[in-house]
Amino acid sequence: MNLLRNIVGFASAALLITAVLPARAERLPQTVTPEHYDLKLTPDLKNAKFSGVEQIDVVLKEASATITLNSAEIEFQSVTVRAGGNEQTGTTASDKEKEQTTFTFPQQIPAGKATLTIHYSGILNNALRGFYLSKTDKRNYAVTQFESTDARRAFPSFDEPAFKATYNVALVVDRGDTAISNSPIKSDTPGPGDDKHTIAFDTTPKMSTYLVAFLIGDFQCTGDEQDGVKIRVCSTPDKVQLTHFGVEIAKYVLHYYNNYFGIPYPLKKLDLIGLPDFEAGAMENFGAVTYRETALLIDPKTASVESKKEVASVIAHEMAHQWFGDLVTMQWWNNVWLNEGFATWMSNKPIAAMHPEWNFDQDVIAEEDGTLNLDAQPTTRAIKAKADTREEIEQMFDGISYGKASDVLLMVENYLGEDTFRKGVHAYLAAHLYGNATAEDFWNAQTETSHKPVDKIMSSYVDQPGVPILTFGKPAHDRVSLTQKRFYLSPKIEANAAQKWTVPVCFRTAAGTETCEVLTPGEASLRTPTTDLFFANAGGKGFYRIAYPADVYATIVAHVESDLRPTERISLLGDEWAQVRADKASVGDYLNLVAAVKADKSAAVVSTALGQAGVIYDRIASTQQQRDGIAKWVRDTFLPAYERLGTPSDLDTPNTRELRARLFGVLGYYARDPKILSQAREIATRYLDDPAAIDATLGQTALSIAARNGDADLFNRLQKVYETSNSPELQSSALQVLAQFENPDLAKRSMDYALTDKVRSQDAAIQFAIEMQAEATREQAWQYIQNHWDAIHGLLTPELGNILVGSTGSFCSEESREQIEQFFSAHKVASADQAAKHAVERINGCMELRKLQGPNLDRWLAEHAR
Numbered sequence: 001m002n003l004l005r006n007i008v009g010f011a012s013a014a015l016l017i018t019a020v021l022p023a024r025a026e027r028l029p030q031t032v033t034p035e036h037y038d039l040k041l042t043p044d045l046k047n048a049k050f051s052g053v054e055q056i057d058v059v060l061k062e063a064s065a066t067i068t069l070n071s072a073e074i075e076f077q078s079v080t081v082r083a084g085g086n087e088q089t090g091t092t093a094s095d096k097e098k099e100q101t102t103f104t105f106p107q108q109i110p111a112g113k114a115t116l117t118i119h120y121s122g123i124l125n126n127a128l129r130g131f132y133l134s135k136t137d138k139r140n141y142a143v144t145q146f147e148s149t150d151a152r153r154a155f156p157s158f159d160e161p162a163f164k165a166t167y168n169v170a171l172v173v174d175r176g177d178t179a180i181s182n183s184p185i186k187s188d189t190p191g192p193g194d195d196k197h198t199i200a201f202d203t204t205p206k207m208s209t210y211l212v213a214f215l216i217g218d219f220q221c222t223g224d225e226q227d228g229v230k231i232r233v234c235s236t237p238d239k240v241q242l243t244h245f246g247v248e249i250a251k252y253v254l255h256y257y258n259n260y261f262g263i264p265y266p267l268k269k270l271d272l273i274g275l276p277d278f279e280a281g282a283m284e285n286f287g288a289v290t291y292r293e294t295a296l297l298i299d300p301k302t303a304s305v306e307s308k309k310e311v312a313s314v315i316a317h318e319m320a321h322q323w324f325g326d327l328v329t330m331q332w333w334n335n336v337w338l339n340e341g342f343a344t345w346m347s348n349k350p351i352a353a354m355h356p357e358w359n360f361d362q363d364v365i366a367e368e369d370g371t372l373n374l375d376a377q378p379t380t381r382a383i384k385a386k387a388d389t390r391e392e393i394e395q396m397f398d399g400i401s402y403g404k405a406s407d408v409l410l411m412v413e414n415y416l417g418e419d420t421f422r423k424g425v426h427a428y429l430a431a432h433l434y435g436n437a438t439a440e441d442f443w444n445a446q447t448e449t450s451h452k453p454v455d456k457i458m459s460s461y462v463d464q465p466g467v468p469i470l471t472f473g474k475p476a477h478d479r480v481s482l483t484q485k486r487f488y489l490s491p492k493i494e495a496n497a498a499q500k501w502t503v504p505v506c507f508r509t510a511a512g513t514e515t516c517e518v519l520t521p522g523e524a525s526l527r528t529p530t531t532d533l534f535f536a537n538a539g540g541k542g543f544y545r546i547a548y549p550a551d552v553y554a555t556i557v558a559h560v561e562s563d564l565r566p567t568e569r570i571s572l573l574g575d576e577w578a579q580v581r582a583d584k585a586s587v588g589d590y591l592n593l594v595a596a597v598k599a600d601k602s603a604a605v606v607s608t609a610l611g612q613a614g615v616i617y618d619r620i621a622s623t624q625q626q627r628d629g630i631a632k633w634v635r636d637t638f639l640p641a642y643e644r645l646g647t648p649s650d651l652d653t654p655n656t657r658e659l660r661a662r663l664f665g666v667l668g669y670y671a672r673d674p675k676i677l678s679q680a681r682e683i684a685t686r687y688l689d690d691p692a693a694i695d696a697t698l699g700q701t702a703l704s705i706a707a708r709n710g711d712a713d714l715f716n717r718l719q720k721v722y723e724t725s726n727s728p729e730l731q732s733s734a735l736q737v738l739a740q741f742e743n744p745d746l747a748k749r750s751m752d753y754a755l756t757d758k759v760r761s762q763d764a765a766i767q768f769a770i771e772m773q774a775e776a777t778r779e780q781a782w783q784y785i786q787n788h789w790d791a792i793h794g795l796l797t798p799e800l801g802n803i804l805v806g807s808t809g810s811f812c813s814e815e816s817r818e819q820i821e822q823f824f825s826a827h828k829v830a831s832a833d834q835a836a837k838h839a840v841e842r843i844n845g846c847m848e849l850r851k852l853q854g855p856n857l858d859r860w861l862a863e864h865a866r
């Protein structure tokens with residue numbers, strides 16, 4: 001799956017933060033295993049229900065009169081079992097809480113093969129999971145989202161990832177409609193009745209239940225072929241003109257992966273389908289990947305750089321899953337990082353190769369910086385963690401499974417070398433084709449191919465929570481002393497001295513290349529290259545924090561622009577910010593480093609620097625005088641860089657477009673420079689008049705700034721764009737900007753609007769999370785959320801619940817914290833316990849940071865912002 005990202009332009013907060021809590025296991029018995037499912041489903045799109053006939057071929061390890069499988073919101077009409085030439089009819093007993101049903105038969109079914117035949121019916125729900133309704137103004141679609149545990153809502157099944165089976169799917173659909181499933185269409189026959197036809201699909205390979213998909217409606221597709229595989233991008237008919245970009249990306253990525261893995265894509269076709277209502281970003285169903293429309297359907301001529309990057313990246317992520325996840329699947333959800341960490345890490349490769357001008361390598365390190373901070377909180381969890389219940393499983397899809405796991409893979413790949421690592425990946429996949437695997441299977445394969453201690457490195461990062469900080473002494477000759485301990489952002493938390501990691505540490509050499517040494521738990525020094533510029537995270541790919549001696553740090557800062565690579569500057573900025581958070585450096589030291597990169601040409605470097613400057617403005621500054629001081633300093637420091645970029649041109653590189661938009665944003669948003677504000681209004685109007693006339697990266701930033709001070713006319717205009725535009729990107733951008741008006745009447749209108757049926761439930765909760773980000777609307781939004789809780793609670797899915805609950809962490813006072821704790825203990829949000837804890841942790845962190853660094857900020861501003 002792909003989680004939602006980049007929901008708020010200026011938000012620096014990591015919103016999707018969760019961990020696990022203990023609960024009882026809900027696993028099926030391992031005595032009956034499915035081999036094949038024959039499914040025939042008849043959805044009724046108007047009345048929101050469906051009926052099904054299912055045959056499951058199973059194998060019983062031992063004779064039994066009962067068989068237990070998963071089902072949820074299913075009504076059983078009949079069940080029979082055929083075994084050894086004998087057929088008998090059973091009774092059903094469902095346990096709603098466990099989502100299990102037990103069939104009981106009069107006589108024992110003998111050990112060996114048996115076939116169940118089940119007649120049942122279910123509902124097409126509006127909850128974005130299971131078999132659900134997706135709607136446009138014109139009609140309903142019946143679609144599926146089964147990960148993690150919702151296949152059981154569409155068909156009674158052994159709904160655990162290790163119960164792999166083959167599937168024959170047949171769908172009875174209205175005349176004029178089509179259907180898409182995992183395999184190509186085998187036959188399409190008229191009937192039953194005059195107004196239906198029956199579409200049957202080829203038998204699938206062996207796969208897990210959560211990867212089955214069926215989608216019914218009037219989808220239209222654009223297609224092509226690559227390496228003998230038919231690739232299509234599909235949408236509702238009104239958006240089919242936005243499918244071409246996706247086809248081009250998918251073709252490139254398929255060929256790239258075929259070469260990289262040395263294992264060809266295993267199916268005959270790959271469909272990518274944009275759905276009007278969709279909870280997550282996308283879902284990797286084998287051969288039939290589903291997407292939120294904004295993550296797939298764009299017009300490359302008018303799309304922003306970020307949108308193009310996001311669409312390409314999500315496509316590459318889901319396609320990587322066809323190998324990591326679909327072909328080889330984690331044995332159980334405790335290792336979901338084997339799916340998500342891999343897909344995240346892998347997706348960067350083809351996109352970086354296809355579009356080197358997008359500087360994807362820099363974005364990766366900038367994102368890693370956020371993950372390092374997440375992992376420096378006491379509520380973080382180990383990558384591999386207990387996940388037995390639905391709630392525990394749902395909370396595994398977080399910044400640790402995606403971000404940290406992919407960062408650890410990047411570090412190990414960098415240490416082994418790309419080619420050695422690739423051989424290990426191939427060995428791992430080849431050993432488990434159409435099967436399941438564990439974390440140990442992966443690192444044992446890597447250890448065997450590389451003859452290096454990958455097992456020790458990876459187990460230290462996968463099995464224990466947190467991130468180490470390496471504190472270096474002064475390098476002497478070819479050695480440097482160092483200590484390691486767990487790093488916490490809060491200076492109040494004392495690390496357990498026994499917790500250690502095995503860390504590959506890569507140093508810059510005098511030639512600007514790198515050399516890596518492995519730090520083991522017992523070691524206190526490492527060999528280093530002889531160089532004037534000591535830098536201990538070459539390429540920025542190490543998953544650790546660093547503290548340097550003062551004079552070594554000063555030398556690095558003096559050379560930051562002349563010698564370090566952009567990725568290294570990003571990691572240096574992150575390490576220095578971590579020192580501020582831990583009260584080992586002052587906020588002024590950090591701002592001095594920001595000033596040292598003020599003329600940097602890389603959008604990712606400047607974004608990282610300005611991102612934390614934004615945190616200083618939002619979280620450390622508590623008086624108008626402090627904010628005015630920061631605003632003046634930002635204007636004095638970054639206006640020249642913005643002006644040097646000149647007027648936008650069609651010839652601008654993607655990096656220049658992003659850099660300009662970022663500088664423009666910070667000058668408008670924090671510095672509130674009058675000239676920039678009037679430019680923003682003008683650019684926003686031109687962008688709304690004709691989205692093709694303005695670079696969208698700049699146009700959308702201008703909209704955000706204009707909305708903050710905007711009036712009802714602008715609000716009305718954006719509302720109209722949201723309701724009438726055919727472009728998912730523009731629609732989504734307009735909707736999110738509606739939540740950024742600071743005028744209290746308009747803020748209220750935006751929240752009222754989010755609760756109308758004009759706003760899709762996939763988007764509504766996000767509107768409140770955005771209102772919570774800005775100080776001007778935060779208090780009003782929080783009151784509104786409490787006063788309208790029943791309506792808002794009804795919109796929440798697990799992921800959206802996490803986003804909404806997480807957004808309350810943007811407060812910064814004891815009083816707000818108490819309110820939030822009280823509110824969420826009285827109003828439970830499913831699968832969001834950890835998000836609530838983390839929100840409290842963020843508030844505490846803010847109060848602590850403000851108290852420790854507020855006086856430092858005053859001192860620094862007195863000198864630098866006069």
Ligand SMILES: [Zn+2]
Pocket residue numbers: 001002284317318321339340343
């Ligand atoms: Zn994924």
